[in-house]
Amino acid sequence: MSHNNAPAPLTTSSGSPLTGTIRVPGDKSISHRSLMFGALAVGRTTVTGLLESEDVLATADAMRAVGATIEKHDDGRFTVDGIGLGSLLEPESVIDFGNAGTGVRLTMGIFGSHNIAATFVGDASLSKRPMGRVLNPLRDMGTSVIARDGDRLPASIRGAELAMPITYRVPMPSAQVKSAVLLAGLNAPGETTVIEPIATRDHTEKMLKGFGAQISLSLNDDGERVIKLQGQPELKPQDIDVPGDPSSAGFPLVAALIVPGSDVTIENVLLNEHRTGLITTLIEMGGDIEIVNKRETGGEEVGDLRVKSSSLKGITVPADRAPSMIDEYPVLAIAAAFAEGDTFMPGLEELRVKESDRLAAVARGLEANGIPCTETEDTLTVTGGANAIGGGTVTTHLDHRIAMAFLVLGMAAHKPVTVDDGAVIATSFPTFTTLFEDLGASLSDNASEAA
Ligand SMILES: O=C(O)C1=C[C@@H](OP(=O)(O)O)[C@@H](O)[C@H](O)C1
Numbered sequence: 001m002s003h004n005n006a007p008a009p010l011t012t013s014s015g016s017p018l019t020g021t022i023r024v025p026g027d028k029s030i031s032h033r034s035l036m037f038g039a040l041a042v043g044r045t046t047v048t049g050l051l052e053s054e055d056v057l058a059t060a061d062a063m064r065a066v067g068a069t070i071e072k073h074d075d076g077r078f079t080v081d082g083i084g085l086g087s088l089l090e091p092e093s094v095i096d097f098g099n100a101g102t103g104v105r106l107t108m109g110i111f112g113s114h115n116i117a118a119t120f121v122g123d124a125s126l127s128k129r130p131m132g133r134v135l136n137p138l139r140d141m142g143t144s145v146i147a148r149d150g151d152r153l154p155a156s157i158r159g160a161e162l163a164m165p166i167t168y169r170v171p172m173p174s175a176q177v178k179s180a181v182l183l184a185g186l187n188a189p190g191e192t193t194v195i196e197p198i199a200t201r202d203h204t205e206k207m208l209k210g211f212g213a214q215i216s217l218s219l220n221d222d223g224e225r226v227i228k229l230q231g232q233p234e235l236k237p238q239d240i241d242v243p244g245d246p247s248s249a250g251f252p253l254v255a256a257l258i259v260p261g262s263d264v265t266i267e268n269v270l271l272n273e274h275r276t277g278l279i280t281t282l283i284e285m286g287g288d289i290e291i292v293n294k295r296e297t298g299g300e301e302v303g304d305l306r307v308k309s310s311s312l313k314g315i316t317v318p319a320d321r322a323p324s325m326i327d328e329y330p331v332l333a334i335a336a337a338f339a340e341g342d343t344f345m346p347g348l349e350e351l352r353v354k355e356s357d358r359l360a361a362v363a364r365g366l367e368a369n370g371i372p373c374t375e376t377e378d379t380l381t382v383t384g385g386a387n388a389i390g391g392g393t394v395t396t397h398l399d400h401r402i403a404m405a406f407l408v409l410g411m412a413a414h415k416p417v418t419v420d421d422g423a424v425i426a427t428s429f430p431t432f433t434t435l436f437e438d439l440g441a442s443l444s445d446n447a448s449e450a451a
């Protein structure tokens with residue numbers, strides 16, 4: 001896991017246009033859930049296109065620790081032989097989730113309604129992140145918790161003998177919190193209700209339905225989403241084909257827009273409506289992005305993105321779009337650095353509790369590279385243009401998206417850009433370097449040589 005890897009500085013510099021056709025690895029959200037739901041089903045689930053990143057592999061280990069058998073086969077497929085809901089074994093040792101917020105929070109939900117004890121740890125980044133947002137509703141369902149001050153990791157839980165179904169209104173826009181409550185509700189007798197005032201990614205709902213759970217969605221009088229789950233279903237194994245991760249696609253997408261003369265096609269990208277905010281925003285900024293070959297696989301829309309370098313203009317990004325592009329703001333800020341005028345991004349409070357305080361990390365990184373920006377508690381404004389930029393070293397704070405976003409900056413900036421730790425990229429996008437080299441980008445792990 002990334003917290004065990006030595007920091008490895010990485011530098012990018014501008015050079016030739018980016019050209020070619022690529023595929024980004026499988027979607028991280030769907031990959032985590034494929035392993036979790038496969039573990040809760042009785043029988044064999046097959047997963048093709050699983051993202052083999054550190055976060056997802058930590059989830060595989062966690063599911064093995066409660067009795068699932070997860071294997072990779074020669075053809076690249078993974079199989080998950082599930083133990084079945086209600087039959088989880090007690091893990092024999094501590095569960096280490098490394099850098100993975102989704103992994104630990106959803107797993108707390110699953111374990112929290114089983115009568116087992118488990119202790120969770122993570123790296124320095126994950127140990128700073130708030131876990132109360134999932135531990136509080138779990139407490140309401142009967143889970144006992146001992147956690148570090150502020151409900152941080154390390155944390156130990158013991159699930160109730162019989163979990164109580166609850167009705168829970170999610171206080172912040174978070175698919176992880178929604179999912180943790182629903183997953184705990186799976187092993188609670190009766191109906192668990194989650195009220196979601198602001199829509200977030202719906203992979204848990206869609207995939208649980210595919211695995212045979214009874215789950216329904218309606219809108220209440222206030223227009224809030226009401227999700228109802230009937231507890232204790234028998235989950236049936238599935239064959240899952242994981243589409244390309246739109247959050248990972250954001251990096252070649254922005255790189256192709258800002259590196260002059262580029263023409264890149266990214267195939268097989270997930271186009272779930274709760275994940276496409278970045279594409280919408282970049283098109284509004286003047287980006288030449290064509291969505292072709294739209295099709296449906298496994299209940300999800302996918303398509304190919306053809307993107308050519310473009311003159312961008314600054315815009316105001318609607319705050320209510322944030323949940324559909326929450327992980328993409330660091331790379332959007334890089335696009336904004338090349339756009340004419342100001343790009344104003346409101347509604348960013350959740351960025352403060354990601355792998356790093358992403359609002360601050362982005363602002364400091366832009367400043368280190370001579371790009372004017374203004375940060376408030378929950379907004380970022382970037383003043384773009386074609387001025388001399390780059391030349392800085394960016395502190396990544398164990399945050400893969402900060403590392404990748406600023407490496408994209410270096411591909412188009414006047415001077416090379418160095419990130420202090422490229423090893424963190426393995427959290428979500430282990431093929432990042434080779435994929436960009438295939439497109440013609442210039443990356444170097446020797447900062448002095450490149451600079
Ligand atoms: O449910 C998920 O798979 C995710 C939800 C989001 O987190 P929040 O729910 O904390 O916003 C996102 O940032 C994360 O990368 C993946």
Ligand SMILES: C=C(OP(=O)(O)O)C(=O)O
Nearest residue numbers: 099100101102103327354
């Ligand atoms: C926020 C992220 O992930 P997680 O919360 O799963 O660590 C991310 O991948 O940008």
